[in-house]
Amino acid sequence: MPIESLILLFQKFLLASWPQLALIMNDHDWDDDPYFIDYWIQANWELLVEHQLLDDVILPAYGYDVDPNARYKKKGSAPTHYIACKPNSTKDALVFVCFAAKNGCDISLAPPFDIVRVRCEKTLELSYMPLESVKFFLVKFA
Numbered sequence: 001m002p003i004e005s006l007i008l009l010f011q012k013f014l015l016a017s018w019p020q021l022a023l024i025m026n027d028h029d030w031d032d033d034p035y036f037i038d039y040w041i042q043a044n045w046e047l048l049v050e051h052q053l054l055d056d057v058i059l060p061a062y063g064y065d066v067d068p069n070a071r072y073k074k075k076g077s078a079p080t081h082y083i084a085c086k087p088n089s090t091k092d093a094l095v096f097v098c099f100a101a102k103n104g105c106d107i108s109l110a111p112p113f114d115i116v117r118v119r120c121e122k123t124l125e126l127s128y129m130p131l132e133s134v135k136f137f138l139v140k141f142a
Helices: 003-027 036-048
Strands: 081-087 094-103 106-108 115-119 126-130 134-140
Touching (some): 003 094, 094 126
Antiparallel strands (some): 081 094, 115 126
């Protein structure tokens, strides 16, 4: 399956499963397990996106954690590839970090996951773009 399709299916998966996850989050003991959502998203990212790619592809951890030990499977493995986002209005590709949503002035990890958080590889600057304004590509680390 093309990477563009895998990424968009993952976004749809987040949308479809978030209401059930919200029910679990209401009763979750956040003191004992503050990273529950991060672990849940990372496990699903690896199974639904990374696992569907070639056998030798290891993607960076989904979201904010760049620690290879944050992985669900293959803990400690260094990423071999990353997902690049190319905005329709520019030639520069950016590194996909995660999906998010804008609520007023706030951006959060929540539905409708229609914003893409990206990082400039050269400056490491983070920014957000509307999902409909980007295309996704798989790129091998040099």
